[in-house]
Amino acid sequence: NAGVTQTPKFRILKIGQSMTLQCTQDMNHNYMYWYRQDPGMGLKLIYYSVGAGITDKGEVPNGYNVSRSTTEDFPLRLELAAPSQTSVYFCASRKGSGGATDTQYFGPGTRLTVL
Amino acid sequence: AQSVAQPEDQVNVAEGNPLTVKCTYSVSGNPYLFWYVQYPNRGLQFLLKxxxxxxxxKGSYGFEAEFNKSQTSFHLKKPSALVSDSALYFxxxxxxxxxxxAFGKGNQVVVIP
Structure with missing residues (x-):
């Protein structure tokens, strides 16, 4: 299994541009998550999904959108990039079938800079 | 609501000395607790739960953690730290x-040769 993969690894955007961060998992996990990590701030949850067709907001959803049309893919969309969205973005997934007993796995991250 | 506190920003330890990274939690009902490690420019890796x-x-790389219900703590420990253990721990x-x-803010561990 490749696990959780994310593309691109790095991206520089201009203010107002849009882009989609891709996330794919091949573990047949039901739950998927998007986090952002800012220096010294830990992880903040942006959006999550408990299955195909179901998404929900996390702590910091403003400026982002998600969709979950398949079990494998959970793309994160930035419509109008702002400097405040400069961050490292992590996608994660877990099975979600055993209550809390399954482990959450993370992708390698996408480093985004908005200038 | 569930939350985690990692009270120290950075933990410095000499190579070969014991390493402890502290964590306390708040949750209704039974907690399920996890430790992750993040090396520079990498994603989070699962250590133990x-x-x-x-x-x-007991978990990966010689780490272990002790669950203490009365103190609502789940401290991460390693008997003898290595320079390669220098990383961010969540x-x-x-x-x-x-x-x-719910994640804590993370602790930077620096192991000094």
Missing amino acids: YITGDNLV CAVLAYGNNRL
């Missing part, structure tokens, strides 16, 4: 029936 049973949990908690982990 406590679900039920023995309070002492504690996380999940309440049964909840959909998402």
Whole structure:
């Protein structure tokens, strides 16, 4: 299994541009998550999904959108990039079938800079 | 609500000395507790978890953690630190029936040669 993969690894955007961060998992996990990590701030949850067709907001959803049309893919969309969205973005997934007993796995991250 | 506190920003330890990274949690009901490690420019890697049973949990790379219900703590330990253990460590908690982990802010561990 490749696990959780994310593309691109790095991206520089201009203010107002849009882009989609891709996330794919091949573990047949039901739950998927998007986090952002800012220096010294830990992880903040942006959006999550408990299955195909179901998404929900996390702590910091403003400026982002998600969709979950398949079990494998959970793309994160930035419509109008702002400097405040400069961050490292992590996608994660877990099975979600055993209550809390399954482990959450993370992708390698996408480093985004908005200038 | 569920939350995690990692009270120290940075932990400095000499190579070969014991390493402890502290974590306390707050959750309604039984907690499920996790430790993750993040090396520079990498994603988070799972180290270990406590679900039920023995309070002492052993994980990857020689790490272990002790669940203490009365003190609501889940401290990460390693008997003898290596320079390669220098990384950012995250504690996380999940309440049964909840959909998402609550992460602490992370602790930077620096192992001094």
